[in-house]
Amino acid sequence: MALLTQSEEKYTEAYGPRLSYTPVGGWDTREPDKLVKTHCCFCGVQCGIQLKVKDNKVIGFEPREDFPVNRGKLCPKGVKRYMQNEHPDRLLNPLVRLESGGFREANWEEAFDKTTKEIQRIQNSFGKDSFAFLGGASMTNEKAYLNGKFARVALETANIDYNGRLCMVSAGAANKIAFGLDRAANPWSDIPKAKCIILSGTNLAECFPVLTQAIWEARDNGAKIIVIDPRITPIARTADLFLPVKPGRDSALANGILHLMIKNGWMDDAFVSEHTSGFGEASKVVEKFTPEYTEKITGVPRESIIQASEIWGTAETSMLLHARGIEHHTKGVENVLSYINLVLASGRIGKEGSGYGTITGQGNGQGGREHGQRCNQLPGGRDINNPQHRKDIADFWNVPEDAIPQEGLTACELIDAIEEGKIKGLLSISFNPLVSIPDSARVRKALEKLEYFGVIDFFLSETARHADVVFAGSLQEEDEGTVTTGEGRCVKLNRSITPPGNAMEDWRIICEIAKRLGKEELFSYEGTEQIFTEYTSASKGGPIDYSGMTWDRIEEEQGIFWPCPEPEHPGTPRLFEGGKFFHPDGRATFNAFDYRPPAEDVDPEYPIIFTTGRVVSQYLSGTQTRRIGSLVDQYPEPLCEIHPKLARKLGIEDKDLVKVASRRGEIVLPAQVTPTIRPDTVFIPYHWAGKKAANQLTNRALDPTSKIPEYKVCACKVEKVCGESDRYMKVEDAKPKWIFDRR
Ligand code: SF4
Numbered sequence: 001m002a003l004l005t006q007s008e009e010k011y012t013e014a015y016g017p018r019l020s021y022t023p024v025g026g027w028d029t030r031e032p033d034k035l036v037k038t039h040c041c042f043c044g045v046q047c048g049i050q051l052k053v054k055d056n057k058v059i060g061f062e063p064r065e066d067f068p069v070n071r072g073k074l075c076p077k078g079v080k081r082y083m084q085n086e087h088p089d090r091l092l093n094p095l096v097r098l099e100s101g102g103f104r105e106a107n108w109e110e111a112f113d114k115t116t117k118e119i120q121r122i123q124n125s126f127g128k129d130s131f132a133f134l135g136g137a138s139m140t141n142e143k144a145y146l147n148g149k150f151a152r153v154a155l156e157t158a159n160i161d162y163n164g165r166l167c168m169v170s171a172g173a174a175n176k177i178a179f180g181l182d183r184a185a186n187p188w189s190d191i192p193k194a195k196c197i198i199l200s201g202t203n204l205a206e207c208f209p210v211l212t213q214a215i216w217e218a219r220d221n222g223a224k225i226i227v228i229d230p231r232i233t234p235i236a237r238t239a240d241l242f243l244p245v246k247p248g249r250d251s252a253l254a255n256g257i258l259h260l261m262i263k264n265g266w267m268d269d270a271f272v273s274e275h276t277s278g279f280g281e282a283s284k285v286v287e288k289f290t291p292e293y294t295e296k297i298t299g300v301p302r303e304s305i306i307q308a309s310e311i312w313g314t315a316e317t318s319m320l321l322h323a324r325g326i327e328h329h330t331k332g333v334e335n336v337l338s339y340i341n342l343v344l345a346s347g348r349i350g351k352e353g354s355g356y357g358t359i360t361g362q363g364n365g366q367g368g369r370e371h372g373q374r375c376n377q378l379p380g381g382r383d384i385n386n387p388q389h390r391k392d393i394a395d396f397w398n399v400p401e402d403a404i405p406q407e408g409l410t411a412c413e414l415i416d417a418i419e420e421g422k423i424k425g426l427l428s429i430s431f432n433p434l435v436s437i438p439d440s441a442r443v444r445k446a447l448e449k450l451e452y453f454g455v456i457d458f459f460l461s462e463t464a465r466h467a468d469v470v471f472a473g474s475l476q477e478e479d480e481g482t483v484t485t486g487e488g489r490c491v492k493l494n495r496s497i498t499p500p501g502n503a504m505e506d507w508r509i510i511c512e513i514a515k516r517l518g519k520e521e522l523f524s525y526e527g528t529e530q531i532f533t534e535y536t537s538a539s540k541g542g543p544i545d546y547s548g549m550t551w552d553r554i555e556e557e558q559g560i561f562w563p564c565p566e567p568e569h570p571g572t573p574r575l576f577e578g579g580k581f582f583h584p585d586g587r588a589t590f591n592a593f594d595y596r597p598p599a600e601d602v603d604p605e606y607p608i609i610f611t612t613g614r615v616v617s618q619y620l621s622g623t624q625t626r627r628i629g630s631l632v633d634q635y636p637e638p639l640c641e642i643h644p645k646l647a648r649k650l651g652i653e654d655k656d657l658v659k660v661a662s663r664r665g666e667i668v669l670p671a672q673v674t675p676t677i678r679p680d681t682v683f684i685p686y687h688w689a690g691k692k693a694a695n696q697l698t699n700r701a702l703d704p705t706s707k708i709p710e711y712k713v714c715a716c717k718v719e720k721v722c723g724e725s726d727r728y729m730k731v732e733d734a735k736p737k738w739i740f741d742r743r
Contacts, residue, residue: 028052028059036496037064040078041138041476042619044360044486045069045210047078051477051496058085058477058496068558069188069485075209076617076631083628084475085497089459091472092501103470108502108512111469115427116516118452118468119155122425128156129405132414132423136430137164137368138620139506140481140493141546142528144364145379145535146510147429148372153399153522154514158408159423161375163431165411167324168365169706170332171358177333178340178589179575180582181543182381183366183488186319186355187561187573192217193353196315198226198308200339201250201325201712202359205234206616208323208486211359218319224311228253229325230611231641231683232676241307244678246299247611248598248713250326254338255286255592256294257309261345262286266313268347275579275587276344282592297595299678317353318346324361324613328711330599332703337591344588350576360486362620363476367484370544371535375408379535380542389542396538397522410707412437412700419446427513429456429473429506434463435621435689438698438709439664456509461623462689472503479505481528482554488575489559492551507531540565543582598713599701600663602680606715608646609681610662612694613712622687638688639672642718643679647671655724660684662716665696670724682718686711 032052039046048067052060061082063072084090094111095103122131133155135147144162151160175182191197191214205212212235219225219238227236228243228250236242245253261267262283272279291302298305312318320343326335340356348354360366372379372393379396382389384407394401409417415437417423437443447453447466455467458475477496484490499505507528514523525531529551540547548564548571560571581588602609617634619625626632640658642650652658654673659666660682667684669692677683686694699714 028054030054030059032059035062036494038477038494038496039067039483039491040074040363041081041624042077042363043208044363044365045208046363046483046485046491047074047210049074049078051082053496056497058082066558070210073210073213076634077619077625078210080628080631083630084624085477086500087459087627089627090500090503091458091460091470092503094472094502095460095470097468106469108504111471112512112516115452115454115469115513118425119513119517122451126424129158129408130423131155131157131425131427132159132409132417133157134411134414134426134428134431134433135160135162135373137162137167137362137365139364139368139430140479140483140528141364141367141371141490141535142481142531143429143506144368144373145371145538146507146531148377148379149397149522150510150514151373152404153397154517154519156403156405158405159375159414159417160373160408161411161414162368162373163411163433163436164362164365164369164374165707166436166709166711167361168327168358168369170327170329170703170708171322171336172369173333173706174336174340175358177591178337178344181575182369183562183575184357184486185349185575186357186487187489188214188357188487190353190355190574191215191319192221194218194223194317194319195353196224196226196311196318198228198312198318198320198339198342199235199239200228200320200322201327202321202323203229203231203233203235203325203613204321204323204359207361207614208359209616224315226308226311230678230681241304241311243300243304243308246678247609247681248329248601249298249595250329250335251331251338251593252289252294252297252595253300253305254335254342255289255595256291256298256305257312258282258338258341258345258592259286259289259294260291260306260309261313261342264309264313266309267345271347271579272345275581276590277585277587278590282341282590285592285594299680312342312346315346315348317351318348319354320356321359323359325712328708329713330701330703330710331593331596332708333705334593338593341590341592344590350574350579352574355574355576357487364483366486366488367482367490370484371539375410378404380539381544382542392541393538412702412707412709415443415446418449421449424450425452426450427454427456428463432461432463432621432623434466435461435693435695436686438695438700438711440693440695441665442700456506457623458503459623459627461621471509472499472501473506473509474499474503478503479507479528482532482551484562485559488561490546490549490554490562491559492554599710600699600714602715606662606717608716608718609678610660610697610714610716611681611683611712612686612698613683614687615685618685618687620687622689626687635685638667638669638684638692638694640669640718641672641674641677641683643677644673644675645679646682646718647673650718650720652718652720653723657721657724658718659721660697660716660718662697662699662714664699667691667694667696668721682716
């Protein structure tokens with residue numbers, strides 16, 4: 001049976017797939033067979049939740065009040081997450097592409113056989129590195145480790161990377177440069193103790209919602225909250241001070257604040273001299289960043305810059321938190337380092353109520369970047385280019401050191417290599433690049449060039465529709481394992497149900513392919529706990545050491561913060577205590593940079609700044625949340641936020657249909673006229689596919705260090721297409737029918 005006809009494929013290309021929706025309401029009141037304590041499958045807060053299970057189905061949830069981070073609270077995504085279980089779109093069998101287009105259901109033997117033969121054919125013809133692997137940061141630590149091992153010793157390819165490359169890598173790279181280690185410095189429990197909090201480039205209340213409570217507790221305790229963002233996001237509405245920075249100018253603003261801290265003596269000189277290096281050079285770089293000069297670059301009024309510097313500079317305790325708003329740039333690493341300078345200058349790090357953290361977007365944004373699925377990384381946070389680290393892992397896996405490939409390409413570079421014909425085959429798991437990588441037209445062309453494309457997923461994502469073979473994998477609740485939250489706490493996910501139909505746990509699929517590639521002895525696991533024991537042992541002695549953890553301990557202690565190098569070690573909630581950093585000299589480093597413009601700035605042809613981000617009811621590429629009816633109801637389609645001043649200038653009114661165009665593509669969607677955005681900038685959320693994809697417009701220019709794309713700033717132009725009352729009649733394809741038909 002063909003699951004998709006050719007006309008269906010054309011529809012998909014235009015609008016994204018027709019999705020099924022879970023019913024709205026209909027709370028299942030039956031007595032569950034069991035309640036399973038686990039964690040939410042979405043963002044890096046990893047809220048505790050109890051899933052109600054009946055007849056091997058998740059039928060609802062109960063609050064889980066024993067987990068200290070959320071204490072029973074959940075955001076809209078967490079409340080509705082159980083509704084993806086038993087979803088009509090759930091893949092129950094492997095799918096194989098038909099020559100005529102579309103898919104037919106297949107058995108596992110056929111899916112594995114076809115995949116193994118294609119891997120061998122491609123690698124025999126074009127070399128090992130011509131076959132690539134893409135992983136994800138929503139998956140467990142166990143799978144992150146397995147992905148890395150599978151690519152290096154089963155596929156024997158250098159080319160493995162993951163979707164965290166689109167997410168936390170600028171923060172990760174900057175953390176290593178500044179501190180010698182990549183992790184949040186403090187547990188979230190330190191936030192309410194801070195007397196000043198800077199939130200820079202983080203739409204915290206929508207992307208990390210439950211953590212808002214900690215910010216509000218701090219405020220109730222007398223903290224001043226400073227929010228830096230081009231939009232007055234929900235958290236900004238409760239801030240003491242809002243700095244409306246122009247997209248792409250973040251490091252300049254941090255330089256301006258540091259300039260005033262130095263000038264006014266709001267520094268901890270003793271801390272700087274005893275625990276840091278590089279301050280002299282940094283102070284020279286920021287010398288010219290007077291309030292006037294900084295205002296000119298950033299668009300932030302000088303009075304606000306002065307006020308922010310004084311609040312931050314004179315605070316008793318403080319926390320700096322940032323996210324993609326400063327990281328999704330061609331100078332993402334520079335931006336993060338510039339903000340870290342403010343923390344180091346204050347000396348307020350490694351102390352109760354004082355420190356620093358990165359808001360991780362994906363559920364395992366932290367753990368997903370630690371265990372070896374990055375192109376330059378081996379387990380335990382080891383460096384693939386470091387001979388000793390390579391030897392450690394080669395010995396652990398019992399393979400020759402030269403059998404471990406060298407550093408491969410990053411995620412966006414892999415897509416380029418596919419387009420250039422250098423990579424011919426790809427296996428991808430829980431990654432939807434067609435929605436999440438910039439310049440989606442180019443990504444689509446690249447995927448169409450692959451000679452073989454295999455996807456492991458639980459729904460048929462937009463990307464999976466280009467696959468030759470789709471393996472029906474597992475949802476979070478259908479497997480067990482660990483994830484590491486945004487604060488560095490490793491927590492345990494418990495299995496609630498077994499995969500439905502003929503679907504299979506992801507790790508079994510990967511191990512089966514490895515066995516068929518002749519590596520059975522290295523991939524014969526009885527269960528996920530065995531993979532956990534292996535990766536924690538592999539991490540021993542590495543920069544990221546989990547070797548003292550066990551599943552029982554993690555459960556009993558409500559998670560353990562790494563490093564935890566011994567069974568008796570209590571874990572390390574607060575890093576850098578006593579001003580001890582992880583560089584060989586024990587010091588943290590200042591790193592300051594002169595301002596440089598974004599890769600694509602505005603010009604007369606494209607005079608408006610375009611930026612992207614999230615909404616509270618959706619999660620990343622929307623594969624899961626666009627299928628949950630009540631989440632779709634909260635924000636059914638992307639809107640273009642535009643300031644009333646700019647709207648007036650362009651003759652646009654609220655709900656008019658507008659066309660937003662960049663040098664790469666265009667999108668037609670309703671305008672949302674709102675005073676909460678800078679008048680020189682428009683914003684579109686990125687969770688949708690096809691003609692609704694914001695990433696048709698974004699620029700794939702990369703940060704030279706982290707290789708993250710510049711999602712947060714490019715140039716665009718905006719014009720009115722038609723008014724609200726005309727829009728459904730005149731522009732039929734602007735709002736596909738399924739939005740209305742779905743119930
Ligand atoms: Fe899930 Fe994050 Fe919402 Fe918590 S805050 S319920 S982890 S999406």
